[in-house]
Amino acid sequence: MDTVAMHIADGIIDGPTSAVFAAVALALLAACVVKARDDLDERLVPMAGLTAAFIFAVQMLNFAVLPGVSGHLLGGAMAAALVGPWVGALCVSTVLIVQALMFADGGITALGLSIVNMALIGALVTYGILRLLLKLLPRTRSGVTVAVFVTSVVSVVAGAAGFVLQFAIGGVADFGPGLGAIATGMLGIHLLIGVGEGVITATTVLAVATARPDLVHALRGHTLPHRPAVAGGAE
Template sequence: METLAMHISNGIINGPVAAVFAAIALAAMALCVLRGRQDLDDRLAPMAGLVAAFIFAVQMLNFPIFTAGVSGHLLGGALAAMLVGPWVGALCVAVVLVVQALVFGDGGVAMLGLNITNMAVIGIAVAYLVIALLLRVLPRTMAGLSITAFVSALVSVVVAAMGFVLQYQLGGTTDLGGNLSGLAGTMAVSHLFIGVGEGLITATTVVTVAKVRPDLVYALRALKPATPAPAPALGGVR
């Protein structure tokens, strides 16, 4: 049996469902291109390249999941959302997925729409929503930034995994063992652990960048605090 990761292999989901999600992914990426062009500047362009390279590297690490034929891996969506924003971040993840499918055979080419929807659209959207919420309620300190990065990464990984469960329910063609609720539970628990690891990596990376160049953290520039924080601002955090 082909290995199924968060990268869905050809034949796991039927053609009609794959086509619907291909259209969804294409429309989402078109919107990201339009909105991302407004964000790109001398700071964001090189950071986007670094983020894409980082995501490519971490997604090559797969972790087996107990359900037959299923594995999971780090996504990097929250990291992209924090450093380059949701629009450019989604494009970074999508480009990585296309290269992995076409060059390395990691994920089926026919399933690209499904994979892009889960990881570049759902993963990034959920991560940025959590980031926007937490950065408005937590103090703008390194501790607050760490919590924001960790939680957004954890939540986005689990929700992206549930995107696959929905797609499998709509058009799954391969027996993954057990019923749908069992698959959902296995995916959720497994990706919860993966999310913890991704959260730690995301928090460490974002805080490291923020200590040196807080102006390179997109979320800190774009999301203004609702009220002045009592703690020192990140630009002068010690």
């Protein structure tokens, strides 16, 4: 395979816009650090490290969504479901920073843009949707699956919308497809990618919930009629 860069390169969005988003990202990540302190216990520290490492690995697994077009996991919804929104946003940010510094994946001045789209929109904003859906849907494994799937789709499309907004504010190119075509392309393709994200995320969260329900942050205080040892039970 020839996985190349997947995230926003430097020079696509202008300097001032990138700087504003970097400042927003820094401020919100600082808030995440403060809030994460309340969540992080002896068990969550290695779990958070694992969540970040797993997201890095699965981001390498591009899957086809259209002829000549692929997609890959973004990971925000998965991180939020597994380790909570604050720690989750920090997990995705860790992945993005390592990718930018060691893998030439995503620009350096563009880091704030990517962190806003994938970590902050992806994990923080969508966590509210996940909690709401978990509250509304039946407390069964199917209910959790649907909640995680829908949240994942929304997180990916919302992240893509984040890029469209950033390009509308500070896009450098004044040629190529117009903003309308960029928006249609980004949102349409990412709706398809979101379905893949939803399948991967729901599968992963259900697998962890089956093996170790105590390790799924979003299911804390959410007693499922689970019987972990019984395959296919309690549907």
